[in-house]
Amino acid sequence: MLSMKSCLSAFAAVLLLGQTFVAHAELPDFTPLVEEASPAVVNISTRQKLPSRAVAGNQAMPDLEGLPPMLREFFERSMPQVPRSPGGGRQREAQSLGSGFIISKDGYVLTNNHVVADADEIIVRLSDRSELEAKLIGADARTDVALLKVEGKDLPIVKLGKSDALKVGSWVLAIGSPFGFDHSVTAGIVSAKGRSLPNENYVPFIQTDVAINPGNSGGPLFNLDGEVVGINSQIFTRSGGFMGLSFAIPIDVAMSVADQLKAEGKVSRGWLGVVIQEVNKDLAESFGLDKPAGALVAQVLDDGPAAKGGLQVGDVILSMNGQPIVMSADLPHLVGALKPGSKIDLDVVREGSRKNLSLTIGSLPEDGEEVTSTGAPQGAERSSNRLGVLVAELSNEQKKSLDIKGGVVIKEVQDGPAALMGLRPGDVISHLNNQSIDSVQTFAKVAKELPKNRSVSMRVLRQGRASFITFKLSE
Template sequence: MLLRRNFLAVVAGVALFGQTLVAHADLPDFTPLVENASPAVVNISTKQNAPVRGAAQMPDLEGIPPQFREFFERGIPRQPGRQREAQSLGSGFIISKDGYVLTNNHVVENADEIMVRLPDRSELQAELVGADPRSDVALLKIKADDELPIVKIGSSEKLKAGEWVVAIGSPFGFDHTVTAGVVSATGRTLPNESYVPFIQTDVAINPGNSGGPLFNLDGEVVGINSQIFTRSGGFMGLSFAIPIDVAMDVANQLREEGKVSRGWLGVVIQEVNKDLAESFGLDRPAGALVAQVLDGGPAAKGGLKVGDVILSLNGKPIDMSGDLPHQVGSMKPGDSAKLEVVREGSRRTLNVTIGALPDDDAQLVAGGGAGGSSASSNRLGVTVGELSDEQKKSLEVESGVVVRDVNNGPAALIGLRPGDVITHLSNEAIDSVKTFTRIAEKLPSNRSVSMRVLREGRASFITFKLPR
């Protein structure tokens, strides 16, 4: 009996070991990829002349880690007239045999000198051909004899969540560090980054990886490692890369035109949540809700209106509001866009000619004060007043009412403040206090109701429910 148990234990152990070997055999071998791609991956260092504190006033910071020195230096008075060299490190990759190199804009921004170190440890001074802060892409040029190793450029359009990807870069200055992981998601929109549909991965990316390439298993570059989400300053499992399709389009424009042109619709949009979807008669939360149409912009000329929900552009669905600027930004000024929108519960198609994104895209109107007669709606708990002609002109609105006072009630719960301007309530335009009061009195109970509010020049829709 004991012999039989020992035999079964041995058999089970062999089976488990065999399963482990099979599992390991299924993992990809990145060795050929790294050997072929590494020669085209470079280290980038920059120098920038910066003011330095006086030596007599500078305490001994020897032994203090570099990441903490800035904290201690802040309280030290500056001595004018002296300079020091501030250095930064990043990564990049060669895309042409005659010496064009791609990296991040933030790696070389404000640099007085850019140096590119090749895998053979030779260093070449680089010229900044052009940079695009909106996409965080920069194009460099080094002198070469058309024999430089180059990466293979792939396509990010077909990239799917779950695919293996590999990053090569110089985290913390350690050249040609290889890390691997999978694509976590595509088409990510990050705060203040409206024009890049980022690739999210779980590849370990740290300071110094910025600007380095992200490869697929075919050894093709599918992205530029750009950002990480971190609370500690180091890798925490969330890394973001610029799709190579976006980066190469930017690089080609910088090389040929010296600047980047993007499509522009001229609207302020917001996400459609469950309550907004219900208030606008949508089956599910989807699309981009138009909260503001900029006067004289392409959307205004094409007939787009506040309260429209954009569901698709040229047949491509707009599932999340962030999909719209990604798609519009990839278009060229003058292109024709067919927009499918929901307006007042019914679908319609609008044809809009895409404009050029202005250099200063913060074209929002300024808010105004209060004036005119007032009235109160006890049901909402808000007192509103008429807009004067001067206020309408400064706000660039045709109608609306201004919030004078907020009492306890639904208005206070949704965060209304004195000075806010209400232009729409329950999908109806507000042209006077009388209209506002009439609509407010008839609002349904326990059903999502939308309200469009202008605050400090920015418009947004909010939703609320009135109790029975």
């Protein structure tokens, strides 16, 4: 007979084995998803004719000898083609590779704008290796979305999901053509949602750790239900390759853009007409907020929707139409998604008090809103103060060019708090400790009464761009 100890050991082994099977059972099987979705994922190649120039017939080409056949073939295919022109020289062509996916049976295809930008010819290669020439219906550089059209009937299509339903930690899968290797499949999880990237204020990117490389751009990002939830668009890299940070355009945003491109050939976005910045701990303290949150209005553009609706410099926007603004980047995402002419309600903090403002959203200008920049203003009257700066009055012309009603210009930065803050001659101070500065005298008075050991805010304009900074005086 087996001893009690042997029985317990056997039971433990069975239990451990069972746990192992359960753990393996919980891992997703991507096979059915890939088999169903792959036919609708396409490879996109483009050609762009570059200005002709004379090229010597014996021009040296890179030495590809010694490379593995597959890599040699890839690099040969990737090199710019130089067919001879009638004049005896050679005409250069630039080529690019990317991915895309079919969203309608009659041949509409979504991809990235940067995949097809400036292309003279766009070729879409299907999973059966057939190639179709595509027409560019429209593209939007701000969201990096492009809509193509190929001629076809009963083409395979992807299922579209809801990117808003995605949760951080969810499994996702990408299919694309990294480095030209068609229908490569990579998987990972959603790392974050609502990410803002530099110069991409209107896209709340989905961040993933799915391996994305050059050639994946424009390809679909799937959830476990086989639905497209994003378009793979960008990677963060220091090496040129994948480093664990990939960014996808939410499919909800992409389809809104595609629908507008299809219907009107362009995209219209909501616009407030403000310059905003993040509210950190020190700014929150200086504005009397319980915690860092919201979007601080650093500048209100003249005659814009915000100015007409009563929004002021120094207001902290806490919510829009009941949706909390946790990070300042949340505001452009929400405003940009609205149609021009939409009515919104803003919950703001102004001088320590809560206010509700109602205003009408405008239309984002085609080329963005330019803020006038000027050189260092001139002035004669000066004043010294606890901050360690010499300031002067602004002339009426300078106020008009900067689109401000008051302020003082820094003429000289001495040793002291101002130097530590990074202030420079030519900077304009328009607000100090939540008070408007309309003259050198007002500035000197407010500076003299600044509190000690408490965060104080200052609004500074540098070359026409405004931002709030904070500091503390210890003496």
